[in-house]
Amino acid sequence: MTDQRIPCAVLGATGNVGQRFIQLLERHPWFRPAELVASERSAGRPFREAATWRVDAEMPESVRDLTVRGYDDQLDSPVVFSALPGETAGEIEQRMAREGRAVLTNTSTHRADPDVPLMIAEVNPEHVAAIPIQQARRDWSGFIVANANCSAIHLTLALKPLHAAFGIDSVMVTTLQAISGAGYPGVPSMDIVDNVVPYIGNEEEKLETEPLKMLGQWRDGAFHDADFRLSTTCTRVAVRDGHTESVNIRLRMDASPSDVADAMTRFQAAPQLLELPSAPRRPIVVRNEVNRPQPLLDRETERGMASVVGRIRPCPLMGVKFVVLGHNTIRGAAGASILNAELLKAQDLLPS
Amino acid sequence: MTDQRIPCAVLGATGNVGQRFIQLLERHPWFRPAELVASERSAGRPFREAATWRVDAEMPESVRDLTVRGYDDQLDSPVVFSALPGETAGEIEQRMAREGRAVLTNTSTHRADPDVPLMIAEVNPEHVAAIPIQQARRDWSGFIVANANCSAIHLTLALKPLHAAFGIDSVMVTTLQAISGAGYPGVPSMDIVDNVVPYIGNEEEKLETEPLKMLGQWRDGAFHDADFRLSTTCTRVAVRDGHTESVNIRLRMDASPSDVADAMTRFQAAPQLLELPSAPRRPIVVRNEVNRPQPLLDRETERGMASVVGRIRPCPLMGVKFVVLGHNTIRGAAGASILNAELLKAQDLLPS
C-alpha cells in the first residue's frame, strides 16, 4: 500500500526545529516528511549521517536514508515547512512560493510583510485572505504563511479570548524562556548553568509587535494592527523546553479573574471545530493550583499544543495578571506551522 | 591579645542565613560570633557537630568548638543577629529585646510592627527614631530592628534614588529568585532542575508591602507608607544565589533612562559616608552591557552588598524599565542585618 500522504519538504531539517518538524510529520495522518533540505555541509549525504538526532532517542526509520537536499535543489513537495536560519530564509522561501508551493515558515524573515499572514490557527485564520493578494502582487503561484515567535504564539493564544471578550488596553510581560528556543548549539552551558540571562537578542521587539498583527484585522487589502500596547522583558533560564511568561494586562471592560479564566477555558476555534489532527482539544488549559503552570509538568499538555495558564489573579496596577506557559518548539514553532497547514488543507488552500 | 570585638549571638545559627551571619562576622572588625543559638536538636553539642557547614569549604575555626545554646539559654551578647524560622522567632526575639539586647533580625515576624524599624542602612536610617518609642511602649531596654525580605531589599535599594529624585507612582515586578532564598533543605531538586516554579509562598505579599514601609516616613510617632502601588509576581529558578527582578516603573516626574542611571550611580548614603565596614562603596552598580546583570557574574559585586542594575530603557507602558539583581543571603539577608548593626553602632545606639 502506498503512502497517500502529501509529501512535504522540511527546510533546515538538521536543526532543532527541523527535527521537531520531522518528528511531528512522521506520524502525521495527512503529511509526510519527503524531502529534507539543509545547508551545503549536509547536502548530498544521507540524513542519518548529516544530522545528529536530538529530539528523542532514535531518528525515525523513514528519514534515515533520505538524501539531504541542498538549498538550490529542485524539490517535488507541494508543501514546504521552513525552519531556516533567518539570514538565509528570505530568498529560498520566496523561490519556493514562486514555484507554486505552500511555504509554512517558522522563520522571522517574512513575518512583518504586509501581504504575508502571520497566523495562529485558532487566533486569526481569517488572515488567509491575504494569500491571493500576496500571490497577485508578487506573481507567485504558491505562497508564504508565517507563524510567530515562540513567546508571541503562547502570549497571543492566551490573549485572544480576552481581546474578543473584553478588549485589551495594554499588556506587560516578563518571559523566562527555555534554552531550546535558541536552537543548537545555541546557548553555551557556561552561560546558563546556575544563571539567568536577562536578554535575548531581538526577542522583545518581536514580542511587542507580532501579537498586534495577529490580533489585528485584514481589511481593505491590508493588515491593521490591534490597538493596544505591549511592554516586554525577555530572559533565558536553565529550562530545556517551555517558555514561562508573567503577564499583567489592562482590559478595556471590567473582568474579574474568574471571568478571565472562563473566557480562556471556553475558548474554541476553527481547529477544534474542524478537529484538525494537531489541534489541541483545549487550546488554553487553565490550572488552579497555586504553583502552576510549570515547564516541567505542563509543557507536554495536549501533546505540547496547548498554552497553559495559571495564577490568574487581580493586578493592583493593571487589573489582571497571570502566568502562561507553552512548549516552545511544538506549539511555539513546528507544531504551529503544521496546524496552519492543516487549516489550509481543510479549506482546500494547499497546492497538490 | 584579647578580642576586643563586641560579642554577638546568632539565632538560627545552623541554617543557611545563620551560617552566612557567622561567615560575615568571623572576620568582622567590630563584631564577633560569640554565641550560636539553635533549636533543641542542636543545643548542647559543639557547633562542628550540630551544623553541616555549607556556605564554603571549611567551618571557621573560631566557631567549631562553641557549644550551641538553646532558645531558652541565658545569653551574654549585647547584640543578637536572628535568622530564626518565622514560627519560632517572635517570642524569642522579644525576650532578647526585653533583656536589653539589640536584636537585628532577618525574620519576617516583626517587620510590619508599627514601632519596629524595617531598615536598609542606605534607605531609611532615620527610622531608628522609632526605637525609643518601641522601648517605651513595650517596656524594653533593648530593641528590635528588622530587615526586609531579600527581594524587597534589592528592589527598594534600586528604587530609593528614583523615589528621592523623581517620585514613584507605581512599580511592576517579576522576580526570578534563587534557591538559597528558601533555606536548607528548602527547594527539593525534583522541583527545580529543568523547571521554574511560578510561585513562592507569601513572597508577593512581602514584596508589595515592605518597600512602602521602607520608603515611607517616620512622623508623629508612626510609620507612614510611601504613596505608590506595587504589583509583583515571584518565581523560583535554578540559580544558587542571586535574585533577578524585572522592574517596570512609572515615575511622577519625567526621567529618561539616563536620568535613572545617573540617579542610581550617584546614590550614596550614610553607610558610604561613614565608611561602615560592610558598606559597599557603590550601593547600586549600573551596568551598561545589554545582557547584564546576571546572577552568576554579578551577585558578588561589592562583596555581595550591592544591587546591580542593568537594561535601563524606556517602557512603553510605564516609562522606564530595568533589571535589578542582588545577592539574596548577603545584602538580602545576613549582610543587611550586619550593616544595620554597624550603622547603629556608629550612632552609639548599640548596648554594650
Added chain:
Amino acid sequence: MTDQRIPCAVLGATGNVGQRFIQLLERHPWFRPAELVASERSAGRPFREAATWRVDAEMPESVRDLTVRGYDDQLDSPVVFSALPGETAGEIEQRMAREGRAVLTNTSTHRADPDVPLMIAEVNPEHVAAIPIQQARRDWSGFIVANANCSAIHLTLALKPLHAAFGIDSVMVTTLQAISGAGYPGVPSMDIVDNVVPYIGNEEEKLETEPLKMLGQWRDGAFHDADFRLSTTCTRVAVRDGHTESVNIRLRMDASPSDVADAMTRFQAAPQLLELPSAPRRPIVVRNEVNRPQPLLDRETERGMASVVGRIRPCPLMGVKFVVLGHNTIRGAAGASILNAELLKAQDLLPS
C-alpha cells in the same frame, strides 16, 4: 462493562515510586490500581488531596477520588505493590503476605532474606522456586517477591548475558545517579545544582551484594550467590531520571567488545518469549554512537524498561568496559515490580 483487571494495592502511593506504580498500572491490561495506601497523614483523604501529583501533568482520573487507606486498614486486593519507606515496610509487607496476598516490593527490607526472591524477570525467574519454602517456613498463604535497588537492576541486566556466556570474574562500577532515585523531597536543590555528591547512603553496599544474589542460584532450598566480586562508587548528579554507570569487567573467558555487544543484543528471556505486557522488546539496547547512552536521550528507551549500553571497548586493566544507563523509577523500580507480577501471573502464581 466492568473492569475485569486484577485489583492491586499500592503501598506508599503518594511518593515518587508510588506515583510511578499508579501511572504504569492505570493503563495496564491485567492490573488496576484499586487501593492506595499511605501513612496516617494521608489516610482517609481523597487521593487528589492527599498527593501532589508529580510524574506528569495530570493525576489519572481513575484514582483522583479513591480514599487513601492507612497502613492498618484491611485491603481487598490480592496483589500488592510496595514502595514503602524502608523503616516502615517490614511489618506491613509481612502482614500482607500472611493475609494471602502477593507482595511485589521495591523496598530494601526483605531483599537479602534467605527465602525471598530478589528478582529481575529476565535474569532469575527461576528464583520463584523459593516461594513455597518462604510460605512453608513463615506459614504464609501469600508471599513477598522483591526487586533490587535501581542501580543494581540495570547493572545486573547488563551483566546477565555476560555471566551466562563468558562467566564473570569481577566488576568495577562508578555510578552517576539521578535525583529521582532519592524520592521526594529527596535531594535538596542546594546540594546538587552545580554540584556532584560522591556518596549515596547504603547504595554501594546494595550494589555490591544484590547482583550476586540475582545472578546466583536457588539450589537445595537456598540461594547461592554468584561467585564474583564487585567494587562500586556511587555518586549523585543533577539529572532528573536515569542512572548512568561506568562499568569495567573481567570475564572468565575471552570476549572481545563485539562479543560482549552481541551477547547483550541477542539477550532475550522469559518476559520477551511470553510477550508480557511490560516486557521491553529488547531488554538490553546496545548503542554504537561514541557518546551514548545519555540519560536525557536514552532513559525512555522501550518505555523506560530497557537497559541501554554503549561505549563497549577494551579495558587495559580488566578486559572490557562499557557504560550502562537505565530509567531508575521505571525499570529500576515500579516497572520492575510490575514485570515481576506479570511473570508470576503468566505462571499462575498470583492469588486471585
Added chain:
Amino acid sequence: MTDQRIPCAVLGATGNVGQRFIQLLERHPWFRPAELVASERSAGRPFREAATWRVDAEMPESVRDLTVRGYDDQLDSPVVFSALPGETAGEIEQRMAREGRAVLTNTSTHRADPDVPLMIAEVNPEHVAAIPIQQARRDWSGFIVANANCSAIHLTLALKPLHAAFGIDSVMVTTLQAISGAGYPGVPSMDIVDNVVPYIGNEEEKLETEPLKMLGQWRDGAFHDADFRLSTTCTRVAVRDGHTESVNIRLRMDASPSDVADAMTRFQAAPQLLELPSAPRRPIVVRNEVNRPQPLLDRETERGMASVVGRIRPCPLMGVKFVVLGHNTIRGAAGASILNAELLKAQDLLPS
C-alpha cells in the same frame, strides 16, 4: 613607581583559560599580564572590546586598554603563557621558544614531545633537566614547558605520594568533568542540562598516558614512563568548575586507607618548601566527611590550587579507592602553568 614584575604574554587571551591566566597574573607578585595575544578576529582591538569577560564580574582595569596582539606580532615579553587551541598552538609556541622566550603552555600539542617537560611543580620538577636538551636539539634559546590535561593534573597529584611511598601497579578512573573544561562556547546547554555525556573527545587517551610521563623519569637524555597501567572513562556533568574523579588503585606494597591518607596529607614538595606565590600550603587536602569532596564546596580549596581527596577506603578488587576533585581551570590549567613558571624563576631558569 614602575611595575617591576616580569612582563608576560598570554596566548589565547580571550578564551576561558586565557582569562583565568589574566585573572591570576593580575595580582601576581612576580609576573604581570603585559601582552594579550589572540586570533585575527580580536587583534588590533582593545582587549575590553575584543573579549567578553566571563571569569568574574569585571575585567581587570590593567588589561582593559591593552591592544590585542595577533599571532604574528613581535612580542616583548620574555615569559609566555599559552592557552591556544590545539590546532594553532604548535607553530606559534615553537616560534616563541626559538625567539628566546619561556613558553609555559596549557595546550596539548607538545605534551608528548620527547624533550618537552610535562610538568606539575610538585610532582616532577626534576624534568626541567630536559630543557637544555630541548634547546640544543631544536636550536632554541627559549623553551617550552607544558602542563598536563586538567583531569590528569589532579589525578597525578593524588598519585604522586602513593607512587613514591608504595609503588603503583594499576589505576582505574571514572571522571565527572565540569563544563568549563570544554572552553567557551564549549558544551551546548542542550547537551548537558538534565543530562550526562559519557564521552569527551581524546580525554581518555590523555588521562591514560600523561600521568605516566609525569610520574616517570628523565634519565639518559630521555623520559621513561612510569611502569603502571591506567584505564579511564571520562564523562561530562552539569557542573561549572571542578572535575571529580572516582579512582581505584592497586599499589605494589600493602597500604591501608589510613596509610594512603597519611601519605597524601604529609605530601610536600619544592613549591611548598620554596613558598612559591601560587603554591598551595597543602597540595593535597584529605577530607574525612563521608560525602566529600564536592565540586561546589571544595574546588576553591587553597585558592583552587589543591587536589581534594576524600572517601579513601578499601577496594575489594584493587586494594584502595578514593575520590579526587580539583579546580580544572586553576590548578588544572592556568594556575598550573603559573606555578611552573614560578618554580623555573626560583631556579633562575626564566629568561629576562
